[in-house]
Amino acid sequence: MMQVSDIKWSVSEKEVAQNAFESAYSREIDALMKEVCEKASAIADLQDVWKLHDFLSARRHEIEGKYDYKYPILIFVFAQLVKEGWLQLNELEGLEASKLSKIAAIARMS
Amino acid sequence: MMQVSDIKWSVSEKEVAQNAFESAYSREIDALMKEVCEKASAIADLQDVWKLHDFLSARRHEIEGKYDYKYPILIFVFAQLVKEGWLQLNELEGLEASKLSKIAAIARMS
Numbered sequence: 001m002m003q004v005s006d007i008k009w010s011v012s013e014k015e016v017a018q019n020a021f022e023s024a025y026s027r028e029i030d031a032l033m034k035e036v037c038e039k040a041s042a043i044a045d046l047q048d049v050w051k052l053h054d055f056l057s058a059r060r061h062e063i064e065g066k067y068d069y070k071y072p073i074l075i076f077v078f079a080q081l082v083k084e085g086w087l088q089l090n091e092l093e094g095l096e097a098s099k100l101s102k103i104a105a106i107a108r109m110s
Numbered sequence: 111m112m113q114v115s116d117i118k119w120s121v122s123e124k125e126v127a128q129n130a131f132e133s134a135y136s137r138e139i140d141a142l143m144k145e146v147c148e149k150a151s152a153i154a155d156l157q158d159v160w161k162l163h164d165f166l167s168a169r170r171h172e173i174e175g176k177y178d179y180k181y182p183i184l185i186f187v188f189a190q191l192v193k194e195g196w197l198q199l200n201e202l203e204g205l206e207a208s209k210l211s212k213i214a215a216i217a218r219m220s
Contacts, residue, residue: 029156032156032159033153033155033156033159036150036153036159036162037150037151037153039150040146040147040149040150040151041147041150041151043143043146043147045143046139046142046143049142049143049146049166050166050170052146052166053163053166053167053170056159056160056162056163056166057163057167060160060163
């Protein structure tokens with residue numbers, strides 16, 4: 001069984017990880033802002049307003065839960081970001097091969 | 111003490127009340143949609159997105175609570191709408207004088 005919570009991160013790995021994390025976050029936030037503006041500009045009635053509210057509630061909950069920069073869970077965070085397309089595996093170059101393979105393997109799980 | 115919940119509404123009064131209620135609702139919803147579009151078009155960063163979400167949460171809660179068309183509480187509903195400016199007292203012409211004076215009196219309370 002993988003003990004990902006015991007994985008150690010070197011100083012240079014932490015730097016790679018922080019940059020990758022911030023890149024993914026920035027991409028997802030940019031996409032969110034674009035989507036909010038599109039939805040808002042298409043508002044035609046009150047239902048659209050409440051749909052925008054529901055959308056924001058769900059996205060806020062999801063984003064606040066997902067971008068949790070803690071080393072014991074970072075393998076899982078990166079795997080999810082790769083799976084969702086906010087991060088490419090090659091942006092994690094500089095991490096140990098064993099970390100990269102764990103991230104890739106978890107990202108492939110459905 | 112006013113027993114507003116015992117007040118009877120005639121058929122013609124119900125028609126006046128329904129029209130006034132719908133006018134106020136329509137005005138407030140139009141203003142809300144305009145405000146949402148303005149806020150959305152001014153979104154510059156993630157904080158603005160979450161501020162829009164907070165704004166929508168508060169307005170939705172308020173509007174869903176306020177527009178409650180039930181005769182036992184309608185005097186209070188109209189008083190609040192008058193106080194907030196979504197309804198003018200003269201749009202309630204056709205109601206009994208005693209109802210109008212109750213609505214006006216409650217609307218003047220702070």
